[in-house]
Amino acid sequence: xxxxxxLAQEKLDQAVAILDExxxxxxxxxxxxxxxxxxPCLDLILGIDMVWQSAFIITRDNQRIAIVGHHDAENxxxxxxxxxxxxxxxxxxxxxxxxxxxxxxxxxALNYSESDAASDGLGHGLxxxxxxxxxxxDLVERLVSSESIIGSLRGRKSQAExxxxxxxxxxxxxxxxxxxxxxKPGVNEPEIAQHAHELVxxxxxxxxxxxxxxxxxxxxxxxxxxxxxxxxxxxxKPGMLVHVDFGxxxxxxxxxxxxxxxxxxxEERSVPEPVKKAFNAARRALLAGFGTIKPxxxxxxxxxxxxxxxxxxxxxxxxxxxxxxxxxSAHDGATILGPRWERYGxxxxxxxxxxxxxxxxxxxSVEGFGYxxxxxxxxxxxxxxxxxxxxxxxxxxx
Amino acid sequence: xxxxxxLAQEKLDQAVAILDExxxxxxxxxxxxxxxxxxPCLDLILGIDMVWQSAFIITRDNQRIAIVGHHDAENxxxxxxxxxxxxxxxxxxxxxxxxxxxxxxxxxALNYSESDAASDGLGHGLxxxxxxxxxxxDLVERLVSSESIIGSLRGRKSQAExxxxxxxxxxxxxxxxxxxxxxKPGVNEPEIAQHAHELVxxxxxxxxxxxxxxxxxxxxxxxxxxxxxxxxxxxxKPGMLVHVDFGxxxxxxxxxxxxxxxxxxxEERSVPEPVKKAFNAARRALLAGFGTIKPxxxxxxxxxxxxxxxxxxxxxxxxxxxxxxxxxSAHDGATILGPRWERYGxxxxxxxxxxxxxxxxxxxSVEGFGYxxxxxxxxxxxxxxxxxxxxxxxxxxx
Numbered sequence: 094x095x096x097x098x099x100l101a102q103e104k105l106d107q108a109v110a111i112l113d114e115x116x117x118x119x120x121x122x123x124x125x126x127x128x129x130x131x132x133p134c135l136d137l138i139l140g141i142d143m144v145w146q147s148a149f150i151i152t153r154d155n156q157r158i159a160i161v162g163h164h165d166a167e168n169x170x171x172x173x174x175x176x177x178x179x180x181x182x183x184x185x186x187x188x189x190x191x192x193x194x195x196x197x198x199x200x201x202a203l204n205y206s207e208s209d210a211a212s213d214g215l216g217h218g219l220x221x222x223x224x225x226x227x228x229x230x231d232l233v234e235r236l237v238s239s240e241s242i243i244g245s246l247r248g249r250k251s252q253a254e255x256x257x258x259x260x261x262x263x264x265x266x267x268x269x270x271x272x273x274x275x276x277k278p279g280v281n282e283p284e285i286a287q288h289a290h291e292l293v294x295x296x297x298x299x300x301x302x303x304x305x306x307x308x309x310x311x312x313x314x315x316x317x318x319x320x321x322x323x324x325x326x327x328x329x330k331p332g333m334l335v336h337v338d339f340g341x342x343x344x345x346x347x348x349x350x351x352x353x354x355x356x357x358x359x360e361e362r363s364v365p366e367p368v369k370k371a372f373n374a375a376r377r378a379l380l381a382g383f384g385t386i387k388p389x390x391x392x393x394x395x396x397x398x399x400x401x402x403x404x405x406x407x408x409x410x411x412x413x414x415x416x417x418x419x420x421x422s423a424h425d426g427a428t429i430l431g432p433r434w435e436r437y438g439x440x441x442x443x444x445x446x447x448x449x450x451x452x453x454x455x456x457x458s459v460e461g462f463g464y465x466x467x468x469x470x471x472x473x474x475x476x477x478x479x480x481x482x483x484x485x486x487x488x489x490x491x
Numbered sequence: 492x493x494x495x496x497x498l499a500q501e502k503l504d505q506a507v508a509i510l511d512e513x514x515x516x517x518x519x520x521x522x523x524x525x526x527x528x529x530x531p532c533l534d535l536i537l538g539i540d541m542v543w544q545s546a547f548i549i550t551r552d553n554q555r556i557a558i559v560g561h562h563d564a565e566n567x568x569x570x571x572x573x574x575x576x577x578x579x580x581x582x583x584x585x586x587x588x589x590x591x592x593x594x595x596x597x598x599x600a601l602n603y604s605e606s607d608a609a610s611d612g613l614g615h616g617l618x619x620x621x622x623x624x625x626x627x628x629d630l631v632e633r634l635v636s637s638e639s640i641i642g643s644l645r646g647r648k649s650q651a652e653x654x655x656x657x658x659x660x661x662x663x664x665x666x667x668x669x670x671x672x673x674x675k676p677g678v679n680e681p682e683i684a685q686h687a688h689e690l691v692x693x694x695x696x697x698x699x700x701x702x703x704x705x706x707x708x709x710x711x712x713x714x715x716x717x718x719x720x721x722x723x724x725x726x727x728k729p730g731m732l733v734h735v736d737f738g739x740x741x742x743x744x745x746x747x748x749x750x751x752x753x754x755x756x757x758e759e760r761s762v763p764e765p766v767k768k769a770f771n772a773a774r775r776a777l778l779a780g781f782g783t784i785k786p787x788x789x790x791x792x793x794x795x796x797x798x799x800x801x802x803x804x805x806x807x808x809x810x811x812x813x814x815x816x817x818x819x820s821a822h823d824g825a826t827i828l829g830p831r832w833e834r835y836g837x838x839x840x841x842x843x844x845x846x847x848x849x850x851x852x853x854x855x856s857v858e859g860f861g862y863x864x865x866x867x868x869x870x871x872x873x874x875x876x877x878x879x880x881x882x883x884x885x886x887x888x889x
Binding site: 125126128129130131133141142144145146162163164167168171181182183184185186205206207208209210211212213214215216217218219220221222238240302303305306317322412413422423424426434435436438 | 523524526527528529531539540542543544560561562565566569579580581582583584603604605606607608609610611612613614615616617618619620636638700701703704715720722810811820821822823824832833834836
């Protein structure tokens with residue numbers, strides 16, 4: 094069995110356990126043309142693309158049913174893990190309704206979610222279709238969101254998953270090391286990004302997110318911070334901060350780190366006071382948030398501690414969440430360690446679980462110098478959390 | 492301006508014209524975390540990923556509004572094409588509702604569709620959220636599916652798009668040529684696929700669909716046909732057919748072709764009669780369908796002609812659609828040239844338009860020899876259709 098097939102089996106076993114834990118009879122993932130409309134949860138439990146409408150049904154009593162177009166059936170069989178594969182030719186309606194009537198679940202959890210994009214793979218139009226399929230069989234009212242199932246399934250990394258993330262982090266740290274050697278007066282943002290891309294290519298890796306913004310590079314005080322792409326008008330000069338947000342994807346799993354350098358002026362013996370002070374405040378706030386992470390805590394409480402620590406030190410609140418899951422995607426959905434802002438919906442109220450991997454991050458702008466952003470990757474353990482990345486404990490000097 | 496930005500502008504201009512043509516005041520694409528939940532239509536009019544909830548609103552009177560998280564605003568500005576970019580921090584609800592109340596469209600077309608996966612990028616959970624945002628402002632009842640807008644926008648290829656598809660086809664044909672040279676007794680399916688992947692990598696291309704199934708390779712009579720991946724137990728022997736379904740993606744645009752070889756036995760001077768007969772029947776049916784393609788015809792009518800031609804020659808109906816759009820994706824959504832089966836929904840009733848690019852395909856199994864599948868790529872012109880690929884007019888012999 095391939096490593097990927099093994100991983101899918103591991104996740105299918107986990108899914109059955111989570112259904113039992115949450116007292117839900119059955120979970121269905123309903124998709125079509127996943128090349129165009131991928132459902133991120135399907136990567137966990139299948140890992141290949143489906144063409145026609147397809148239903149993957151996992152039950153609390155360990156049935157694993159795939160109802161798929163006849164063209165796709167052989168491929169699902171090859172993945173393994175599904176005990177009952179039902180191919181169809183003209184339409185999925187009959188085999189689907191019959192299967193569900195046989196299973197007769199009290200609740201049928203489905204792949205949609207208001208809060209969590211990683212659990213919202215079901216298109217609205219496809220849902221309208223499904224509702225029509227199920228209407229006559231009185232099954233529509235049993236549908237509930239599967240966000241808590243997918244959140245736990247995606248969030249609780251297996252050992253094999255953590256191993257892959259560790260390897261992505263090691264590779265990312267290696268590239269950060271190389272990037273540091275390339276920073277010198279005159280070098281601009283796209284040149285640094287280009288250098289990173291060459292290293293990624295040479296090592297046969299992918300960037301962890303859209304290459305146009307991975308890495309993001311911020312040189313000096315005028316470069317706009319955020320998810321912006323590198324811009325050529327910003328070049329390194331002595332006395333500037335250089336900030337890079339970057340990660341690689343390796344064997345389908347991501348790292349996501351931020352590192353920051355200070356480029357000394359000739360006469361400078363030490364880092365200017367405002368830069369030093371800002372770095373220490375950012376680091377203190379990051380550590381404060383890190384220190385509160387443990388199984389059972391709600392996400393927003395972690396963010397609040399980090400946010401307050403930074404504000405107490407006289408810096409403005411960062412305009413994003415403190416932490417996000419990390420896995421197959423750099424933003425791996427579900428619970429965030431973030432403020433209870435409208436745009437985050439229910440996700441800050443999610444519960445941190447052992448086995449979760451988070452990227453934790455925050456930053457501070459230093460007037461006249463640039464941006465200090467710190468980001469580390471951590472694993473939630475039974476009692477707290479451990480670092481997966483080698484943390485940046487001091488400014489790196491050029 | 493980059494080629495990609497130019498392409499997005501071209502498509503935005505097209506979108507305004509399509510809104511006017513269809514008499515719809517405004518079209519909105521609503522998305523979030525597109526790295527996890529990509530909306531295929533956003534590639535056409537933006538081409539970068541969004542993180543927070545984002546609304547792209549195009550109006551019939553040529554307003555192009557983007558309401559996006561403040562982190563993403565700079566990137567949208569860099570793409571160009573949007574005349575009004577509204578960044579937000581805490582939540583999209585207020586700026587979104589206010590913008591829509593100001594525009595006051597009679598109908599607001601939205602990115603969901605029952606029939607067309609390429610027009611169904613809006614997650615069901617995200618739709619529930621949107622409905623709550625819009626409920627107080629009495630805007631919910633103005634929402635309609637934008638499938639006819641996206642279908643035309645995606646389907647009517649601009650000259651720049653056709654040029655990219657042509658280049659993908661040329662590259663694909665080159666690789667087919669190389670594959671042909673590698674077919675010989677003893678070679679198995681994964682070896683042929685591996686060879687194709689090496690050529691794709693060497694030329695800096697991507698496969699047009701999931702690499703595990705691109706190419707699909709079918710050697711001999713026992714290999715299961717469909718979207719199945721290559722399997723090592725099927726190896727070339729004299730007297731077998733070798734069938735390959737393959738395409739590359741080049742500059743974001745795809746080709747999708749099928750080719751078939753016959754491996755002669757030593758003593759054979761000509762192709763066995765049943766193989767020759769089946770090839771000719773498949774080719775005749777493909778040409779019959781091709782001959783009916785012109786602007787204004789409904790998709791299913793094209794399929795019907797090809798299907799009937801094949802059946803008249805004594806072969807069973809193929810178990811799929813005759814044709815599908817080809818573009819950024821190998822299955823590029825919208826109208827299909829396919830039978831009126833339940834699973835195809837409304838898509839066979841779509842109207843063929845000038846500028847459409849289709850992959851047309853069908854096949855026949857030949858007992859004891861293997862599978863003959865033919866697939867060509869064509870462009871719909873003002874009066875009919877022209878071939879983009881160099882058609883396979885006879886069996887290729889090994």
